[in-house]
Amino acid sequence: MIALLAALAVVPPVVDRGEVIGRSVLGRPIRAIERGDPFAQRRVLVVGCIHGPGESAGMAVTARLRRMPLPPGLDLWIVPDINPDALALGTRANADGVNLNRNFPSGWHFRAGGESGSGPRPFSEPETRAARRLILRIRPDTMVPPAHGSGLGVGAEQR
Numbered sequence: 001m002i003a004l005l006a007a008l009a010v011v012p013p014v015v016d017r018g019e020v021i022g023r024s025v026l027g028r029p030i031r032a033i034e035r036g037d038p039f040a041q042r043r044v045l046v047v048g049c050i051h052g053p054g055e056s057a058g059m060a061v062t063a064r065l066r067r068m069p070l071p072p073g074l075d076l077w078i079v080p081d082i083n084p085d086a087l088a089l090g091t092r093a094n095a096d097g098v099n100l101n102r103n104f105p106s107g108w109h110f111r112a113g114g115e116s117g118s119g120p121r122p123f124s125e126p127e128t129r130a131a132r133r134l135i136l137r138i139r140p141d142t143m144v145p146p147a148h149g150s151g152l153g154v155g156a157e158q159r
Contacts, residue, residue, distance in 0.1 A: 021079070022130025025095035028084035030130050032077055033066060040075040045140035047079045047131075050100050051093075052086030058146045077138055082127050093117065094127055103128045 015038055020029040048062035049055040062080040070076055081087055085095040093099050098119040102111060105122035123129050135143070 021134045022126055024085040024127055026085045030082060030084060030127060032079045032134060035076045036070045036074045038075050040073045042073055043075040043138055043140045044142045045077045046144040047082055047146055049081040050083050050146045052083060052091050054092060055146050082131055094125055096125060098125050100125060100127055
């Protein structure tokens, strides 16, 4: 019995769970999935989509990451879609007309609305605030933004 308990003690815990990390302008949930070992030294955050239907490659990557086996020693966080309103509405910007990568503080300057609008100030949008809260909470070692690149995570402290 003691040998069995000792063997179980060295098996890392494995999680596969989701949580709502925030809500969009229109109240849609922004979901994150944690997979792997929550106590691992290596933590990775992958974001699939920040700009609606134009980022199908990022959504495909996150769908694959949700199904594939993971290497040991990894805590993987997946945010399939940080901008669910854009996906639902078929737009690039969120429901406030803000381009979310332009709503992070690095290099921020005001840009008028439309699909390139910055928002009135950094982190003015609930989606970018949700991303920042998650980043500061989990402190990923590596972040993989949507395929086109973005300012995601800029302004968040790094671990």
